[in-house]
Amino acid sequence: MRSNLTFSQSDFPILFTLVRNAERYFADDSNTLLMKTRQFAELTAKTVAANYGLAELENGS
Template identity: 45%
Template structure:
C-alpha cells in the first residue's frame, strides 16, 4: 500500500518521506479517530526530533525517558487550553448536527425516489395531453402489429456475391 500524502506536509518530503506519511496519516484520522491521530502526531514529533538532533550533531542512542522528562515542554496557558477545548467541543457539536442532518436528508431522499417512481408510473410528473391515446389502446395497436408481422411470410435474404436467393437460409 502506498504511503498517504498530504499537501499540508509535502514540504517535508525533501527531508524524509516518513514525515509526509506520518503527517498525512494524522490528518486523515483527525476527525474520526483522535487517539490514532495523536499517536501519529507523536510519531511525527519523534521523527522530527531525531532529524533535528542529527542535524545538530547530537547522538541520541543513550537518550532515555528520564532524560526526556527533564526537557522543558512549552504548553499554552491554562486559559488558552480551556478556550481551545471549548472551541473543539463546539465544533464537534456542529459536526454531529451536520451528520444528523445529512443522515435525515439521505433517508428522505430514498423515500423521494420511491415517490418519484410512483408519480412517473401514474403519469403525474408532467401535464398530460388529453389528445394522447390511452396506454391500453397503444398496447392493443402494438399487439395487432406484431400479430400481422408474424402472419406475413418472411422474405429470403440474397447473398452478396451472387445476388441470388440462398437455398440454405445462410447468407454465405
C-alpha cells in the same frame, strides 16, 4: 486530500508519511491522530538532533 506538508515529501519522506496519516485521522479517530502526531514529533526531534550532530538516527527511524 492534499497534505499541509507536501513540500517536505522529497526531503523527509518518512516524516511526510507520518503527518499525512495523522491528517487522515483528524476528524474520525482522535486516538490514532494523537499516536501519529506523537510519532511525527519524536522522529522530527531525532532528525533535528541528528542534523546538528547531537544524536544519530537509528536505522532510518
